[in-house]
Amino acid sequence: MDLLRGTLPDVAVHVVTAVREEVPAYGEGMGEQMAATIENAVQMALAGFLRVAGRATDPGTPLSPTVEGAYALGRGEARSGRSADALLAAYRVGARVAWRELSATAVSSGVSAATLASFAEMVFAYIDELSASSVAGHTDELETSGRVQQRYLERLATSLIRGDAPDALADAADRADWAPPKTLTAVLLPPSQVRPFLGLITSRALVVGDAGLPDDLVVALVPDMGGRSRPRLLKTLAHRHAVVGPARPWQEARSSYARAVRALPLRHGADPVDTETHLASLVVTADPEAHADLRARALAPLADLKPATAEKLEATLKSWLLHQGRRDDVAADLFVHPQTVRYRMGQLRELYGDALDDPHTVLMLTLALA
CATH class of the missing domain: 3.30.70 (Alpha-Beta Plaits)
Incomplete structure (x- = not known):
């Protein structure tokens, strides 16, 4: 194990190099600082494995607290915007490179085939647990950040319908990471x-x-x-x-x-x-009370008529206003004879007098009957 432990720095560098070459999400755009961070994480993971492997007699032995680091790595990758698929691809590439180099060192040291097979089983069981822990961290981070953003979006929507000040709305949109349309x-x-x-x-x-x-x-x-x-x-x-x-x-x-x-x-x-x-x-209908008052005042001349008569005259007056006094159009609108329209308009002129020719009265009646 001491011999394998001595190769860890080089193995970690080779793993990171392979991941950056083979997984697009971890290419050159990842940055040197992030590469160094991941390289350090790889060394810690391999060292954790060797500590467990040095004590383990059963491939099913619990596999070290390093899985907590893998969980944190998954959450960090979600925050960085990389997908779980990219993370799993990195694990696959890393496992392949690490096994190739560690096994080569073991073989050159005269490790038996049976021991090497057991070692391989442990390596891939360890990688499976680390990758599962990282995916769990990735999922939890997305769910948490998704819930937080959803709360911010709901608050923004409430602020909008409440009519908050523009500065407050702009701040709420920024917090929700929402690009305003x-x-x-x-x-x-x-x-x-x-x-x-x-x-x-x-x-x-x-x-x-x-x-x-x-x-x-x-x-x-x-x-x-x-x-x-x-x-x-x-x-x-x-x-x-x-x-x-x-x-x-x-x-x-x-x-x-x-x-x-x-x-x-x-x-x-x-x-x-x-x-x-x-x-x-x-x-x-913007002001229902004002409209009701306007209607009562404009139709006051009809107030003392029988309801049926008032209803007919009101309908005739509305149609007469809308059709600008064109008798045939009013008759067609009301399904009555033009002479009926003439008779009813005669009644209305008796009730309203010259007011039907007054623009202000015409405006009031148009609004009242709208």
């Missing part, structure tokens, strides 16, 4: 539809699962889905009971979210509600 579009949809929708549209959306919305709706802030991309977004949301806000600069996502929330009463059926096609309704 040009725009964000707020989409409100049922929880069961979030994963299928995002699977079809993007993996970069931010999600707020508990926004306190009716029916437990979830908020998805979808990047860069304005302009020509909006039809694709709406098509993807078909039959998903969604409400879609406007595209807004990413730090103004609160505006998109607020409009989508205001459009929730417009949901009927499974087709998405596109707030861009309901702007007039959203403007008119």
